Amino acid sequence: MDAQEQNWDDYRLFLAIAQAGSLSGAARLLGVTHSTVFRRLGSFENRIGVRLFERLPSGYALTAAGEAMQPAAARIDDEIAAIRRQVTGQDQRPSGQVRITTTDMLAIGLLPPHLAAFRREWPGIDLELLVSDMRLDLTRREADVALRLGNPVQETLVGRRVGRLAFGVYASAARQRAGIAGDLARNDWIGFGSGHAPLRQALKDWLPGLRPQFRTNSISAAVAAARAGTGLAPLPCAIADPDPELVRVAPFPDDFRLDLWLLTHEDLRQTARIRAFVDFIAEALAAQADLLEGRRPRDGKPAGA
The missing domain is CATH 3.40.190.290 (D-Maltodextrin-Binding Protein; domain 2)
Known part of the structure; x- marks a missing residue:
């Protein structure tokens, strides 16, 4: 994948949908619109060539590929959050x-x-x-x-x-x-x-x-x-x-x-x-x-x- 395909915001979008189980729920978590989530998910899946969610009447459920991706994406998200806290903490120290x-x-x-x-x-x-x-x-x-x-x-x-x-x-x-x-x-x-x-x-x-x-x-x-x-x-x-x-x-x-x-x-x-x-x-x-x-x-x- 090129640099554009490695945009971490796409993985955060993936994790939000997996957590919420719906596009509207993910939109609320991310502070964006339903249409934005829909468009970005389709673009992300097209770029990586894998379907990550099953579109069901009850909501969005992870596919096998999505389930395989989720633990690694969650671990990286935790590490990025820790880095942000560390950097912010450094900046907040006098x-x-x-x-x-x-x-x-x-x-x-x-x-x-x-x-x-x-x-x-x-x-x-x-x-x-x-x-x-x-x-x-x-x-x-x-x-x-x-x-x-x-x-x-x-x-x-x-x-x-x-x-x-x-x-x-x-x-x-x-x-x-x-x-x-x-x-x-x-x-x-x-x-x-x-x-x-x-x-x-x-x-x-x-x-x-x-x-x-x-x-x-x-x-x-x-x-x-x-x-x-x-x-x-x-x-x-x-x-x-x-x-x-x-x-x-x-x-x-x-x-x-x-x-x-x-x-x-x-x-x-x-x-x-x-x-x-x-x-x-x-x-x-x-x-x-x-x-x-x-x-x-x-x-x-x-x-x-």
């Missing part, structure tokens, strides 16, 4: 690898302590962190979980909003001590080139004539430049407030925030290791809501002070 993708800003400035805490609680789960400002495709399994700014756009992704990132204007502590000009636009600024469109637009709406003297496509690079005294920088409060070398000198107007989403593919959300990771990180970030939303500057002053 072990294996979770591949996380996120931006450099979040990978460097936000996630490390949470990843370390996760590994302490779930030592059987290995983590791989893929740092990229380009969005890896979760539908193609380029990563298992994504921590992203902005709402998900792919229908096959599921997730939850795990926080809102507030932004402020920051300067190096040395620059702040030397004095910040009253008009913020008169100071040197660190701006952003490609990427970070919502942040760039918010800055443009606030200070239309602003022309940054230094640009980068990386929040992490902007943090380093601000520490070095290059200029004022629009930065996430959650990353800049804990930094002892940075001082928040002004809030962003209009309550500017960016939503933080934790996403995975819908086919993976019930996998034990994925569920464990998503639940853990969501809870950890929820506990940091004040920091994420800029309500807890390092110096203890109210946000924007």
